[in-house]
Amino acid sequence: MIALVLGGVLTLGAFFGAFFWAGVPDFGFVRTAEQVDSVRYKGPFEQPIDEARYLANYAGYTVEVETGGESVRGELVSADEDSVEVATDSGAVTIDAADFEAATVFGSEYGRPDWGQKIFYFHVPVAEISFIVFAFAAFYAVRFLMTRNREYDTKGRVSMEVTLVFVGLTMATGILWTKAAWGVWWDWEPRLTTYFILTLLVVAYFVLRNSVEDEERRAVYGAVFSILAFIDVPISFFITRLIPSNHPVIERGGLEGPMLISFIVAQIGMIALGYAIYQLRMGEVQLQERIEQAKTLLER
Amino acid sequence: MLRKDIVMELRTKEMIMSMGLYSLLTMVVYFVALSQAGSSFDPRDIAAGLLWLAFIFTSMLGLNRSLVHEKDQGCLEALLLSPVDRPVIFFAKAGGNLIFLLAVEALTLPVFGFLFLQGTELDWSSLALIPLALIAGSVGIAGVGTLLATMSVNTSGKDFVLAMLFIPLMYPLLLGAVTATGGAIVGGAQGVSVFWTGMAWVLGYDVIMLLASYGLYEFIVGA
Numbered sequence A: 001m002i003a004l005v006l007g008g009v010l011t012l013g014a015f016f017g018a019f020f021w022a023g024v025p026d027f028g029f030v031r032t033a034e035q036v037d038s039v040r041y042k043g044p045f046e047q048p049i050d051e052a053r054y055l056a057n058y059a060g061y062t063v064e065v066e067t068g069g070e071s072v073r074g075e076l077v078s079a080d081e082d083s084v085e086v087a088t089d090s091g092a093v094t095i096d097a098a099d100f101e102a103a104t105v106f107g108s109e110y111g112r113p114d115w116g117q118k119i120f121y122f123h124v125p126v127a128e129i130s131f132i133v134f135a136f137a138a139f140y141a142v143r144f145l146m147t148r149n150r151e152y153d154t155k156g157r158v159s160m161e162v163t164l165v166f167v168g169l170t171m172a173t174g175i176l177w178t179k180a181a182w183g184v185w186w187d188w189e190p191r192l193t194t195y196f197i198l199t200l201l202v203v204a205y206f207v208l209r210n211s212v213e214d215e216e217r218r219a220v221y222g223a224v225f226s227i228l229a230f231i232d233v234p235i236s237f238f239i240t241r242l243i244p245s246n247h248p249v250i251e252r253g254g255l256e257g258p259m260l261i262s263f264i265v266a267q268i269g270m271i272a273l274g275y276a277i278y279q280l281r282m283g284e285v286q287l288q289e290r291i292e293q294a295k296t297l298l299e300r
Numbered sequence B: 001m002l003r004k005d006i007v008m009e010l011r012t013k014e015m016i017m018s019m020g021l022y023s024l025l026t027m028v029v030y031f032v033a034l035s036q037a038g039s040s041f042d043p044r045d046i047a048a049g050l051l052w053l054a055f056i057f058t059s060m061l062g063l064n065r066s067l068v069h070e071k072d073q074g075c076l077e078a079l080l081l082s083p084v085d086r087p088v089i090f091f092a093k094a095g096g097n098l099i100f101l102l103a104v105e106a107l108t109l110p111v112f113g114f115l116f117l118q119g120t121e122l123d124w125s126s127l128a129l130i131p132l133a134l135i136a137g138s139v140g141i142a143g144v145g146t147l148l149a150t151m152s153v154n155t156s157g158k159d160f161v162l163a164m165l166f167i168p169l170m171y172p173l174l175l176g177a178v179t180a181t182g183g184a185i186v187g188g189a190q191g192v193s194v195f196w197t198g199m200a201w202v203l204g205y206d207v208i209m210l211l212a213s214y215g216l217y218e219f220i221v222g223a
Helices: A002-020 A052-058 A115-147 A150-182 A190-210 A215-230 A232-242 A257-299 B002-012 B014-037 B043-072 B075-081 B086-116 B130-152 B158-186 B188-222
Strands: A040-049 A062-067 A070-079 A083-088 A091-096 A100-111
Touching (some): A002 A115, A052 A083, A070 A091, A115 A232, A190 A232, A190 B158, A215 B188, B014 B086, B043 B075, B075 B188, B086 B130, B130 B188
């Protein structure tokens, strides 16, 4: 219960930290502010241009073109490899690209705060916890096979249930983020693929358990399968560092100040939440077992 | 025990027949699946994927059958009573499955080439590498598959449970095997280097998974 409260408080705190304290990275460069929601005016900008064709992107901006010792100022109509057309106060001027010397573009710069990245403070801790709880499940599986103590089987099973919860959360938040950042709901990319396989393995664990009648056998099969399935965890974790992948990786020293603190708080909070879910479910399972025992005793 | 499996197979020819025919039927399904694509694609690019698709489904059929036999006739229990080391049982069963799988692959490969790769330019020197990929891939399939099939024969939904356990666990091996086979089919210096990258994945998987299966088989068979 303490873990649940602590986890809740810390995770909430991390969210507040993430949203109101940690900096929001600017997402690209927005030219036409009206077209995009949540844009921020960042101030005027002056962009020096050294070749005529680079002006092509700035149609509609105020430009100052240096040509043959004099400068022409006005609204840019069009520009390509051959010529530049500028609408000045005294009529349109066409400048041959051969006479083009330099130009400056004047405009306002808008940045779009990238709120989509905020899911990082939820998605990454949740994914980490799914790996950690899976590791506990595999550890209890080994312990069970060594000792044949049914207590370890129950612990392993409950750990696997918690893993399923966190794997589901990771998948859900990951899919939302992929849509926001990559523009697609799903991509067959190494990290996503291996994590999808991990999801299937966790589901397969429960399919296997539910289709075995004998209790002893169910426990052994479950333990053996969770050890085999655990091999996918290091693969999924390290694959983004081994082969080229679109999935971002946090580099050492990549997070600083408020971002790092929010991230750490989110991690601790999520660990506490995971532990709380595990303990609550464990209590429920133990209670069920005691009821079953009491029932069999009463029937005698 | 391996000899028993082979002798029984030679007598009934059941496994090879069923697996071979199954993989032939898969070829028919491939033809139907590709019938709308015309000739606008290079069949060499998808050949490796199609081949391993056939192998993976055929091997599941074979694995299921080989263990169902043991269970129906009570052989596994008899074996457990006999003074044989448990790992020996694993290697004998896996060896039998490996031999049948390789036999079916050897039959399927020319048929596949005959049906789908006619008229494409093939580099025979790199094609000679394909058997290596087939053997390395089949070792993994037979080893892990034997372990999983021993589990799944004792469950209520045999085939489905085997598929559910087998395919996700096979994913790294399949990816490596398809990469390697694809490299060998496309050929050239680049194809050969892709082949060895794929083979590194497959061999790494084989070593880790065979050790794990070998270690865990004792628990499964004793449960």
